[in-house]
Amino acid sequence: MKSIVIVNYGMGNIYSLSSAIRFLxxxxxxxxxxxxxxxxxxxxxxxxxxxxxAMKKIVSIGLDQILKIAVYDKKIxxxxxxxxxxxxxxxxTEDGESxxxxxxxxxxxxxxxxxxxxxxPHIGFSPTTITKDDKIFEGIDKKADFxxxxxxxxxxxxxxxxxxxxxxxxFVAAIKKDNVYGxxxxxxxxxxxxxxxxxxFLKLKDAV
Amino acid sequence: MPYKRLIFxxxxxxxxFVLSRNFRLQRVGDLNWLIKNYNFSTISYSIDELIVLDVxxxxxxxxxxxxxxxAVIDNVFVPVCAGGGIESIDDARVLLNSGADKIVVNxxxxxxxxxIMELSKNFGRQCIVASIDFKLNDNGVYEVFYKNGQLSAxxxxxxxxxxxxxxxxxxxxxxxxxxxxxGYGYALEVLDGIDFEMEVPLIISGGAGKAxxxxxxxxxxxxxxVATANLLNFIGNGLPLARKKIIxxxxxxxxxxxxxxxKLKQLREx
Numbered sequence: 325m326k327s328i329v330i331v332n333y334g335m336g337n338i339y340s341l342s343s344a345i346r347f348l349x350x351x352x353x354x355x356x357x358x359x360x361x362x363x364x365x366x367x368x369x370x371x372x373x374x375x376x377x378a379m380k381k382i383v384s385i386g387l388d389q390i391l392k393i394a395v396y397d398k399k400i401x402x403x404x405x406x407x408x409x410x411x412x413x414x415x416x417t418e419d420g421e422s423x424x425x426x427x428x429x430x431x432x433x434x435x436x437x438x439x440x441x442x443x444x445p446h447i448g449f450s451p452t453t454i455t456k457d458d459k460i461f462e463g464i465d466k467k468a469d470f471x472x473x474x475x476x477x478x479x480x481x482x483x484x485x486x487x488x489x490x491x492x493x494x495f496v497a498a499i500k501k502d503n504v505y506g507x508x509x510x511x512x513x514x515x516x517x518x519x520x521x522x523x524x525f526l527k528l529k530d531a532v
Numbered sequence: 533m534p535y536k537r538l539i540f541x542x543x544x545x546x547x548x549f550v551l552s553r554n555f556r557l558q559r560v561g562d563l564n565w566l567i568k569n570y571n572f573s574t575i576s577y578s579i580d581e582l583i584v585l586d587v588x589x590x591x592x593x594x595x596x597x598x599x600x601x602x603a604v605i606d607n608v609f610v611p612v613c614a615g616g617g618i619e620s621i622d623d624a625r626v627l628l629n630s631g632a633d634k635i636v637v638n639x640x641x642x643x644x645x646x647x648i649m650e651l652s653k654n655f656g657r658q659c660i661v662a663s664i665d666f667k668l669n670d671n672g673v674y675e676v677f678y679k680n681g682q683l684s685a686x687x688x689x690x691x692x693x694x695x696x697x698x699x700x701x702x703x704x705x706x707x708x709x710x711x712x713x714x715g716y717g718y719a720l721e722v723l724d725g726i727d728f729e730m731e732v733p734l735i736i737s738g739g740a741g742k743a744x745x746x747x748x749x750x751x752x753x754x755x756x757x758v759a760t761a762n763l764l765n766f767i768g769n770g771l772p773l774a775r776k777k778i779i780x781x782x783x784x785x786x787x788x789x790x791x792x793x794x795k796l797k798q799l800r801e802x
Contacts, residue, residue, distance in 0.1 A: 339602070339631040344609055349800025372628070373656050407656070419653075443733045443756060445658035445702045448534030449580055449786030469786040471580075471611055472534065473633065473658045475702070490533055513611045513633060515577065516792030523796060 326526065328352045329364040331391070333381045336370030336408070344512040348523050358390045366526055367391075367400050371407030375416030375432055375476070378407055379424060388425055395427060401503045401528050402427075406474060409499065409506025413478050427504045430480025435491060442492035445475040452497045452509065456486040460498075460505060460524045468517045470497070470509035477508060535786045536750045537580035537757035538775060539735060540766065544600055544616070545588045551763050553713030555665075555681040557587065560763055563603055569768075573607035577790040578771040582608065583705075583759065585636060585663075586616030589680055594623050598630035605631045613661050619644075624651055628659075636705065638663045639678040641692065642685040645699040652700025660703070661735075662696035664689065666722070667709040674722050681709050690726050697732055704730065705759065708738035715741020715765065718749045718758070726754065735759050740766075743777040750783045 328345060330338050332354040345352040345368075352368070353360055361367065369391075371378050382388050394400045404412045413424045415431040424432070435444045449469040454461050470489075477495040487498035489509075499506045505525065511518030543550045548559040549566055566572060576582060584604060586597040594617065605612050614627045615636025624635045635655070640647050641662055652660050666689045669675040674689035685692065693704055708719035718739045733756035736749050740760040749758035760766055766774060779785055 337628055337631075337633050339629060340605075340609070340612070340633060343606065343631070347607060347609070348796060372633075372659055373654060377654070437731060440729045443534075444731055445733070446534060447658065447703060447733050448537050448756070450534045469535070469788065471786075473611065475656070475658055492533070510611070510633070513609060515609055515786075515788035516790065516796065517788050519609060519796050520792060523799065 326350060326365045327363060328366045328368070328526065329360050330354050330368045330370060331361065331387065332356050333378070333385065333387055335373045335378050335381060337372050338370055341368060341370050341405070341512040344519055344522055348519065348526065350526060356385055356387055361390050361394050362398055364394070364400055365529060367394060367402040369402060369404040369408035369411065371405065371411060373407060374419045375407065375410055375424070376419035376422045378411055379416065379422050382411070391425060395504055399503050401525065402505065403525050404504075404506040405512070406508060406510055409508055410476060410478055412499070412504060412506050413480060418476055428480055428484050428499055428501050428506070430478055430484070432476050432478055434476050435495070436493070438492050445473060446491040447473050449514070450489045450491065452487050452489045454487045458486050458500060459528055460500070460521055462524050463520050464517055470507070470511065470514040470517060472509045474508060478506070535580070535784055536755070538746065538778065538785060539581045539583055539757050539759035540575070540579045540771065541583040541585060541737065541759050541761035542604065542763075543761050544584060544586050544597060547596070547600070549763065550587065551713060552587070552761060555709055555712055563600060566604070572604060575767060575771055576608040576610050577793070578775045579610060580786055581611045581613065581757070583613045583636065585614070587680060588616070592617045594626050598626050601627065601630045601632065615661070615663065619647070621651060621654055624655065628655065634659050634661050634703070636661045636663050637701070638665070641696055641699060642678050645695065648699040648701060652702070657700055657702035660701045661705055662699070662701035662703070663705040663707060664692045664696065665707045665709050666692070674725060677709065689722060690728070693726065693730070694728070697730070701732065703733045703735065705735040705737060711739030713762065714739055715762065717741065717745040720748065720752055723752065723754045730754075733757065737761065743774040746774055747778055747781045747783060750778060
């Protein structure tokens with residue numbers, strides 16, 4: 325049985341993510357313990373709230389260091405979801421500047437209301453374009469709908485971008501760098517498209 | 533840009549699910565009834581979002597409501613908003629830990645709006661939905677009510693919307709008490725009185741009785757989502773049919789393949 329850990333630092337709506345993983349036939353562990361995280365086959369980093377508060381929590385319990393070992397030394401696949409993806413970047417600007425986990429070069433900035441028709445937060449299912457083939461998108465159409473709920477978005481070098489969507493302007497919908505993945509959308513709230521993506525993520529190591 | 537959304541609202545009162553008509557509640561069945569009569573996880577394939585509200589008027593317990601919430605959304609993979617009587621960060625956290633992705637606040641806007649800002653700072657603006665109940669008063673003003681429609685807030689609908697946005701809400705849900713449960717269609721005329729640009733999404737509720745009402749709402753350019761709590765009209769085959777009619781009318785909604793759920797179940801690792 326795969327060891328799947330949802331990194332629990334008190335700021336994620338982990339319930340829906342756990343039930344999605346369970347629906348797929350796995351039993352996730354909710355933990356912030358070093359041992360669980362370093363022994364995991366797959367890691368999820370969820371998140372709801374502000375970048376600043378989340379990083380403060382993460383640093384206060386030493387999770388940033390544990391995650392760095394997990395990602396760099398243990399090469400465990402990590403999927404950051406929504407705020408969890410934003411935390412992968414180097415720098416956040418929500419509630420003042422703060423440092424992120426830094427797995428991916430880039431920063432997190434608020435959407436700009438360049439047009440009155442643009443709603444912030446960006447809420448709902450949006451058409452998402454897969455810009456780079458990746459195992460995580462197997463069986464999912466090149467243009468698929470995923471659910472978003474956010475006011476901030478990641479700005480990062482194009483080489484890490486694997487999907488984009490539009491809210492007034494194009495923005496980064498999913499990123500990948502080595503074993504680190506992030507989705508701005510919530511796969512666990514995106515009906516069957518999202519379940520398929522989670523399933524694909526949990527099979528990444530099967531192929532190796 | 534996001535698609536417009538079709539939202540179903542489940543109203544819960546003391547362990548039962550209820551129908552509301554002009555805010556008078558009629559119990560229709562408990563959780564077993566809901567599960568037995570309507571396969572709720574299948575119904576969720578036809579909606580973009582689910583709102584579960586606790587409208588219990590006496591001895592409200594966020595704990596027992598959160599247990600109901602967990603049971604309702606078992607195998608439901610759409611965003612869930614929950615609310616009813618949220619007064620503190622702890623209340624909100626109970627619901628967020630029980631499967632809610634967003635929380636709905638209502639009375640707090642008039643009793644302690646600073647609390648909404650606190651919730652917004654804690655969980656992010658995108659997590660806070662402000663629900664505003666209103667009815668047309670004798671002076672022709674859309675007057676806002678709270679505490680299950682029992683008390684007047686003494687302000688108009690537009691004022692309440694501004695107040696909610698300024699208090700940190702990331703989404704506004706407006707509900708016409710006059711139309712509530714009537715099936716006469718949404719009170720779209722109230723939108724004429726909103727003379728400012730809203731940066732946050734707007735959800736309309738109250739009055740939808742058939743698919744045509746949902747379509748009217750979705751075709752209105754001020755509206756981002758339509759909601760209905762009309763359990764009997766839309767549950768069963770109602771929602772799948774309504775979704776089909778909406779799409780046929782030319783309104784584009786999000787797509788997914790419902791057959792995938794079964795396929796993914798088959799692929800479960802033993």
